[in-house]
Amino acid sequence: MAIDHAALMRLRFPEREFHWTERDTLLYNLSVGMGREMPADLPFVFERGLQSMPTQAAVVAWEDTWQERAGLDITKIVHGEQRVTLHRRLPASGTVRSAFRIAACYDKGPGRGAVLLAETVLRESGIDAPLATLLSTVFARGDGGFGGPPGRGPDPHPVPQRAPDRTVEIDVRPEQAMFYRLTGDRNPLHVDPAFATAAGFDRPILHGLCTWGMAAAAVVREACDRDASRLAHFEARFTAPVYPGETLAFDLWFDGAAVSLRARVPQRGATVLDHGLAQLQVPSHSHS
DSSP: OOOOHHHHHHOOOOOEEEEEOHHHHHHHHHHTTTTSSTTTTHHHHSSTTOOOOGGGGGTTTOOOTHHHHTTOOGGGEEEEEEEEEESSOOOSSEEEEEEEEEEEEEEOOTTTOEEEEEEEEEEETTOOSOSEEEEEEEEETTOOOSSOOOOOOSOOOOOOSSOOSEEEEEEOOTTHHHHHGGGSOOOGGGTOHHHHHHTTOSSOOOOHHHHHHHHHHHHHHHHSTTOGGGEEEEEEEEOSOOOTTOEEEEEEEEETTEEEEEEEETTTTEEEEEEEEEEEOOOOOOOO
């Protein structure tokens, strides 16, 4: 069924309340690779002085049923890009109200799909000022040609042309997707070999948001002296799948308060994250 653009943009989604605990934060941190460099990673894996990763904002209010309500062909949906902006430090536990909306929908043409921008604003209970703003770019491959406006979403961040200032390699553990799915996204694509084969993959793939979280963790380690509150904004585009057991190489470019990023799987010569940008702020020295 073709997208009805006017009806789609009129859709309203009720605010929902979500709660997360220190246990959820510990699980998220472990699932994106924290805890491998001890004792330096201790603030991310020990409840005393526990830090949350800013990218955890993408899962504390996990909700993907909007795609069905929007009338999209969910078998052909691809997560294209994810952005998060932290307006304040994400606490290690808390309660938020989640306000979701479809910010835009662009028609790429018949056979070329549609691009949707999905925005989520998180507010702490009793506080009107936003805690975090998330923007997802969703590529609906089966829904183009509905007569909607042309467009493509936000411009991607241009990664510098010079050689990276630093490259760090991190192994993807064989069971990493099994841990990450416990943070909210239980799509069987990431654990069931039969489902993955039916979807066109040799075996289950890692969640794109897990790779994204691992990239942010690399920035926190390499550019923030493990002070996660310094990471005020993070974005990257998903360009290829990652398989558990592979090694990721994160290329980093440092330009003042901006860190550009690209992630590769050297064994396959594949770029799996591109157009990455981390915007940093001055140290807060507060992890309470």
